[in-house]
Amino acid sequence: MSRLIVGPFNRVEGDLEVRLDISAGAVADARVVSPLYRGFEAMLVGKPALDALVYAPRICGICSVSQSVAAARALAATGSVPLPANGGLAVNLIHAVENVADHLTHFYLFFMPDFARAVYAGEPWHAGAAARFAAVRGGAAQDFLPARAELMNLLGVLAGKWPHTLAVQPGGSTRAISRAELARLGALLAAFRRFLERTLFADGLEAVAALSTRDALLAWAERRAMAGDFARFVILSQATGLNRLGRTDLRHMSYGAYPSAEGPLFPRGVFRRGVGSVLPVDRITEDVSHAWYRTAPDDAPRSPRDLGAPPDAARDDAYSWCKAPRLDGEVAEVGALSRQLVAGHPLPRDLVARDGATVEARVVARVLEVALVAMAMERWVRAIDPAAPFIDHTPLPTAGEGAGLTEAARGSLGHWVDLEGGRITNYQIIAPTTWNFSPRDAAGTPGPLEQALRGAPVREGEAEPVAVQHIVRSFDPCMVCTVH
Amino acid sequence: MTAASEPARPLRLLWLQSGGCGGCTLSLLGAEKPDLLTALAAANVELLWHPSLSEATGGEARAILEAVAAGDQPVDILCLEGSVINGPGGTGRFHLMAGTGKPMRDWIAAIAQRAGYIVAVGSCAAFGGVTAAGGNEVEACGLAYDGTRAGGLLGAGFRSPRACRSSISPAAPSTPAGSPTRCCRSAPAR
Numbered sequence: 061m062s063r064l065i066v067g068p069f070n071r072v073e074g075d076l077e078v079r080l081d082i083s084a085g086a087v088a089d090a091r092v093v094s095p096l097y098r099g100f101e102a103m104l105v106g107k108p109a110l111d112a113l114v115y116a117p118r119i120c121g122i123c124s125v126s127q128s129v130a131a132a133r134a135l136a137a138t139g140s141v142p143l144p145a146n147g148g149l150a151v152n153l154i155h156a157v158e159n160v161a162d163h164l165t166h167f168y169l170f171f172m173p174d175f176a177r178a179v180y181a182g183e184p185w186h187a188g189a190a191a192r193f194a195a196v197r198g199g200a201a202q203d204f205l206p207a208r209a210e211l212m213n214l215l216g217v218l219a220g221k222w223p224h225t226l227a228v229q230p231g232g233s234t235r236a237i238s239r240a241e242l243a244r245l246g247a248l249l250a251a252f253r254r255f256l257e258r259t260l261f262a263d264g265l266e267a268v269a270a271l272s273t274r275d276a277l278l279a280w281a282e283r284r285a286m287a288g289d290f291a292r293f294v295i296l297s298q299a300t301g302l303n304r305l306g307r308t309d310l311r312h313m314s315y316g317a318y319p320s321a322e323g324p325l326f327p328r329g330v331f332r333r334g335v336g337s338v339l340p341v342d343r344i345t346e347d348v349s350h351a352w353y354r355t356a357p358d359d360a361p362r363s364p365r366d367l368g369a370p371p372d373a374a375r376d377d378a379y380s381w382c383k384a385p386r387l388d389g390e391v392a393e394v395g396a397l398s399r400q401l402v403a404g405h406p407l408p409r410d411l412v413a414r415d416g417a418t419v420e421a422r423v424v425a426r427v428l429e430v431a432l433v434a435m436a437m438e439r440w441v442r443a444i445d446p447a448a449p450f451i452d453h454t455p456l457p458t459a460g461e462g463a464g465l466t467e468a469a470r471g472s473l474g475h476w477v478d479l480e481g482g483r484i485t486n487y488q489i490i491a492p493t494t495w496n497f498s499p500r501d502a503a504g505t506p507g508p509l510e511q512a513l514r515g516a517p518v519r520e521g522e523a524e525p526v527a528v529q530h531i532v533r534s535f536d537p538c539m540v541c542t543v544h
Numbered sequence: 545m546t547a548a549s550e551p552a553r554p555l556r557l558l559w560l561q562s563g564g565c566g567g568c569t570l571s572l573l574g575a576e577k578p579d580l581l582t583a584l585a586a587a588n589v590e591l592l593w594h595p596s597l598s599e600a601t602g603g604e605a606r607a608i609l610e611a612v613a614a615g616d617q618p619v620d621i622l623c624l625e626g627s628v629i630n631g632p633g634g635t636g637r638f639h640l641m642a643g644t645g646k647p648m649r650d651w652i653a654a655i656a657q658r659a660g661y662i663v664a665v666g667s668c669a670a671f672g673g674v675t676a677a678g679g680n681e682v683e684a685c686g687l688a689y690d691g692t693r694a695g696g697l698l699g700a701g702f703r704s705p706r707a708c709r710s711s712i713s714p715a716a717p718s719t720p721a722g723s724p725t726r727c728c729r730s731a732p733a734r
């Protein structure tokens with residue numbers, strides 16, 4: 061048995077350390093360390109209710125809109141603030157721009173560059189993969205960054221700025237959109253569709269959304285003959301066996317995403333081993349048995365409706381600032397894969413039925429979701445009525461409690477708030493990567509990444525095993541959200 | 545500043561992150577006309593290491609940072625994103641740099657002694673920013689300011705080897721005005 065400490069683990073959002081016990085050429089055990097604590101929950105106590113909209117987005121610069129949406133919904137839920145149809149559409153659009161940008165940033169800048177690593181130099185595909193995907197130097201990043209910047213112009217119109225907009229409010233969006241601006245949004249979305257259909261898919265979005273099995277996906281990728289970056293990924297995934305790497309067999313959870321009067325684009329629920337069920341939101345707790353926080357006198361996990369545990373850096377039996385959220389006492393995985401499994405898309409369901417939740421399934425679900433959401437964004441722009449209101453100004457109550465649940469790019473994000481006398485008395489946040497990168501709980505059960513890393517192959521002499529890098533990055537971790 | 549008129553040696557840029565949200569980097573990725581990679585090439589800037597962009601990870605990244613801190617690897621520009629974290633009780637344990645068990649504050653302090661120019665990107669790195677809000681539980685400060693007071697990690701009298709104090713630029717937005725991607729732009733309170 062030998063020990064490896066991988067850190068700073070980069071091309072994740074924020075700082076990360078992964079401790080590995082290695083035995084017989086594979087990971088025997090893993091501990092995931094979130095090394096940064098900033099204390100947003102303590103910071104918010106005593107502040108006026110609406111200050112949450114200023115502070116919460118600054119938890120995270122990559123999913124700041126998700127934080128704004130969760131905060132706005134939690135505040136709205138303390139009373140009964142109506143949401144006009146336009147407000148819902150505008151907030152969905154703002155949120156969707158961030159989410160698809162995040163999925164693509166992960167794909168192009170964080171995940172794909174690992175195929176350019178020297179460890180793969182002997183593979184017949186390496187030269188091509190390195191020319192296309194190498195960090196900073198590769199052609200793909202140079203194609204992607206201008207397209208990403210152009211996509212972000214939607215947020216200039218809809219949200220004023222990004223990250224950390226104040227446009228998202230409990231009653232909708234502060235930014236009314238004129239007819240001329242709607243035309244501009246439509247044109248920007250057309251440009252984005254072009255980038256996706258030319259560079260990412262080399263095919264129509266509708267054709268990608270219709271892929272329904274792993275066999276169909278492989279055949280589609282072969283037909284593209286390495287045209288399009290998604291087909292390149294599918295072929296590289298086949299060549300490196302990513303459908304056998306980073307496997308978990310856990311409950312998948314989604315809070316549901318992009319609500320509307322007709323119901324959410326992706327529904328709320330739980331999915332495990334082919335069976336969907338209702339999500340018992342009130343059965344969510346956080347355990348701090350292995351995290352640097354003071355444990356409760358009875359050692360019981362806490363509901364996010366209760367005050368959070370204060371930090372305690374001196375505990376030797378803990379190893380992370382990340383708490384361990386549990387659903388009904390069990391580990392749950394979250395993210396684009398979980399969201400699409402709950403939503404019932406046939407492609408991720410087939411991938412997981414065959415191989416389990418793997419590196420391949422997580423990446424495929426993320427890229428598939430880009431196509432699904434881009435098409436929905438076009439519908440939302442068409443549905444906006446520039447003559448109708450975008451926001452309702454009903455004031456918040458001075459006292460009450462509320463939960464704001466949404467889906468960030470990386471999975472389920474929840475904010476829980478208590479108000480008294482117009483001020484915040486408790487604010488608790490459970491972020492997607494808090495679920496995925498959770499440490500062990502009191503029963504000793506490891507979190508999803510810790511489970512996914514067990515059995516990962518380690519080559520002779522590897523200090524930063526490439527399999528471990530693929531697995532860790534397949535979750536698209538956001539460490540600044542994880543601890544906050 | 546174009547590549548053609550510059551000496552052949554590129555300017556080596558090292559970017560570090562501590563008590564912040566990563567939004568300064570994400571804002572930088574939104575650079576337009578030209579895009580970020582073109583802008584870096586035009587300015588003849590080479591990324592020595594960036595937490596979100598570079599291939600090097602783990603021991604590879606530690607080796608770069610150790611060489612810089614020891615003075616073996618020259619660095620022209622140090623960018624810090626996020627505040628310097630001193631808590632709890634001055635120990636810096638609220639951010640131990642991954643893989644090293646050493647406070648990130650101490651890494652920043654050591655590397656700052658070696659950099660030609662130092663840029664505090666965003667209001668967190670300049671003043672402590674949002675991370676220092678509320679009761680400042682984590683004892684966050686900026687590189688050259690602690691809130692509105694001169695000082696911070698480097699001290700009021702600090703000068704980087706190739707720059708006057710003013711190069712410790714407070715809260716420069718990473719992308720130009722007019723671009724929709726901007727992080728926390730804030731002016732000093734005095």
Ligand code: SF4
Pocket residue numbers: 118121563564565566567568625626665666667668669673674727728
């Ligand atoms: S200055 Fe703003 S965008 Fe930059 S790290 Fe701090 S909170 Fe995030």
